[in-house]
Amino acid sequence: MTSIRIGKTMILLLLIVLATACQKSDSTTFDALMDGSVINKVEFRDGGSGYLYRTEDKEKIDGLQSLLNSKSYKQVKTPESYTGYLYSGMINDELGIGFAMGDLIVKDVYYHIVGGDDQFYGELIKVVEAFGKVAATDGNTP
Numbered sequence: 001m002t003s004i005r006i007g008k009t010m011i012l013l014l015l016i017v018l019a020t021a022c023q024k025s026d027s028t029t030f031d032a033l034m035d036g037s038v039i040n041k042v043e044f045r046d047g048g049s050g051y052l053y054r055t056e057d058k059e060k061i062d063g064l065q066s067l068l069n070s071k072s073y074k075q076v077k078t079p080e081s082y083t084g085y086l087y088s089g090m091i092n093d094e095l096g097i098g099f100a101m102g103d104l105i106v107k108d109v110y111y112h113i114v115g116g117d118d119q120f121y122g123e124l125i126k127v128v129e130a131f132g133k134v135a136a137t138d139g140n141t142p
Contacts, residue, residue: 044089073111
């Protein structure tokens with residue numbers, strides 16, 4: 001009788017482990033969204049001021065990646081319509097990226113920033129502004 005009970009318990013535990021392992025997480029990381037791409041250049045336009053910020057400085061890019069990797073992202077099936085953005089730009093001159101209303105937009109796909117609170121946005125602004133404004137003769141039209 002005891003061996004049957006132990007056998008049933010083992011089967012139940014095995015099923016729980018398999019079910020947990022097979023669950024697909026609905027959130028992802030920034031690095032996963034980047035598909036393993038190495039970031040060499042970042043450019044953002046400020047949606048409020050219009051200033052352009054750009055960097056190829058590895059330390060500044062690492063700071064941005066670290067901040068973005070501190071959050072997780074859930075794909076938004078039907079994004080809310082709104083106008084305006086915090087930042088819109090490019091990574092490595094090819095990948096469109098933006099931040100607006102609690103969302104990260106990558107390749108025209110919207111992801112809700114899990115835990116994207118005011119503190120996160122304050123840090124994002126500091127990181128991007130540390131890139132430095134691009135000169136007016138180089139595309140900056142405030």
